[in-house]
Structures are given as C-alpha cells and as structure tokens.
Amino acid sequence: MTQLAGVQSWFHGGMFLLVWAAVLHQSFASVAPLPSDPGRPERGTYSIKTSNGTVCLLAQMGLQLNISYSSVSQNKTVHDVMNIQPNITNSTGLCGGDSATLVITGGGDKLNLTFLFALNVTSLKYHLGGLFLSAEKPDMKEPFAAHNNNLDYLRGTLGRSYMCREEQTLNVDPSLTINTFQLQVQPFGATGDDFGEAEECQLDEDDMLIPIIVGAALAGLVLIVLMAYLIGRKRSHAGYQTI
Numbered sequence: 001m002t003q004l005a006g007v008q009s010w011f012h013g014g015m016f017l018l019v020w021a022a023v024l025h026q027s028f029a030s031v032a033p034l035p036s037d038p039g040r041p042e043r044g045t046y047s048i049k050t051s052n053g054t055v056c057l058l059a060q061m062g063l064q065l066n067i068s069y070s071s072v073s074q075n076k077t078v079h080d081v082m083n084i085q086p087n088i089t090n091s092t093g094l095c096g097g098d099s100a101t102l103v104i105t106g107g108g109d110k111l112n113l114t115f116l117f118a119l120n121v122t123s124l125k126y127h128l129g130g131l132f133l134s135a136e137k138p139d140m141k142e143p144f145a146a147h148n149n150n151l152d153y154l155r156g157t158l159g160r161s162y163m164c165r166e167e168q169t170l171n172v173d174p175s176l177t178i179n180t181f182q183l184q185v186q187p188f189g190a191t192g193d194d195f196g197e198a199e200e201c202q203l204d205e206d207d208m209l210i211p212i213i214v215g216a217a218l219a220g221l222v223l224i225v226l227m228a229y230l231i232g233r234k235r236s237h238a239g240y241q242t243i
Helices: 002-030 202-242
Strands: 043-049 055-071 076-083 089-095 099-106 111-120 125-135 144-148 153-157 161-164 168-173 176-186 198-200
Touching: 043 089, 043 099, 055 089, 055 099, 055 111, 055 125, 055 144, 125 168, 125 176, 144 168, 153 161, 153 176
Parallel strands: 161 198
Antiparallel strands: 043 055, 055 076, 055 176, 089 099, 099 111, 111 125, 125 144, 125 153, 161 176, 168 176
8 A cells, every 4th residue: 555655656756747838838938039010000101203203203102121130138040020210200212214213211120111113115014123121229239231132023014003902911031021011102103192093912912803703603502402392393383283
C-alpha cells in the first residue's frame, strides 16, 4: 500500500508539473511581441498643381505601410505596420509631359513616400513605375529606406483615372509592402478637382462579379426546381388518366 501511495503521489506530482509547464508556455506565448494592428487607414486627398494653379495630379487613398527593420530594443529584425495620417502630412510633387511625381512627407516618423508615374506617349497608357520610402523611428538601428523603379501598378489611360476600392497590395521590396484602400488616382490629364472617367481594377470587377454569379446560380436552381415540379405534376395527371 505504501508503495502504491508513493506511485500515486509521484503521478499526481508529475501531472501537476506538466500542467504548470503548459500554463507557463501559454503565458509566455501570449506576451510574445506581435505587429500592432493600426486598423484601416484614413483616406487622404492629395493634389499637385502647375505654376498657374491648375491641378495636374489628383489622388485619393488610404495608405498602410508594412516595413521590416532592425530593432534596437529587441536586437533583431521586426515587422511594423504604420498608417499614413493625412492630417499630419503634406503633399508636393511635379507634373511633366511623360512623368509625374507625388511626394508625401511629414508625420512623427520623418516620413518621405514618393510615387513615380510614367506615361507612354504612344499608347497613352500610364502606370506607377517607382516607389521610394524613407522613415526614422527611435527604435531603428538606422533610418529605413526602400525603393523600386521597376514596378507596374495602377495602370490607366490618359484622361481617365484609375480606381480600386478594394484593398490592394503593392510589393516594393522584401522589406516594404504598401496596402492601398479606396484608391483613385489620375497622374496625367487631370482637369480641376474632379477625376476623369474611372477605370476600375480587377479586384473591384471580381468583387462585383461574385454577386452576379451567385444570383445566376440561385435563379438556375429555382428554374430547375420549378421544372421538376411541373414534370412531376404532368406525370401525376397522366397516371390518373390511364386509370
């Protein structure tokens, strides 16, 4: 009996240690540092004017930056998500014949975000060809900088705007991606404060296509049920006539 009691005591003690280890593991896992979620960014309006005061570039969009940098406090590379706040930033830029630049600066992180648009004067098609971002935060071992001049996003036609209501991700380089929300931009051929006719992105078209497909499928299902009911009823009447 004494031996059995010892075994039971050892068993319960072992179970207690296992449970306690599991609790500690969950506690440490719960406090592990994770990227903060700033939520959906505010939509800002940005415009560039010529020397005579005419708007030549117009953009409206919410911008969210996903960056990876070397952290001083954690001594490792960390991922951070930052929303651009339009009320504490400024926009400048330049419009040219076949190129246009939008520069967003300001904020507490010494932000400089530059969009480089290019226009093909032969096809009259434009696109976002380059992006540059620099920023500084106290926890960064060195200022953050990333750029890519070989992009092909936000493609539109001269005189028209490019629109994408859905969230869209622009991959710049391994350390930077930019999420856009409710974006509409016209880097060439803008006239005044209004956008030209919008050309919608594939994401918006797919989003509109899904309800159409679902509606058509439901309509087809109703039609099949109705036809089955009518055929069954006709067969039932034919059976009565035979009797």
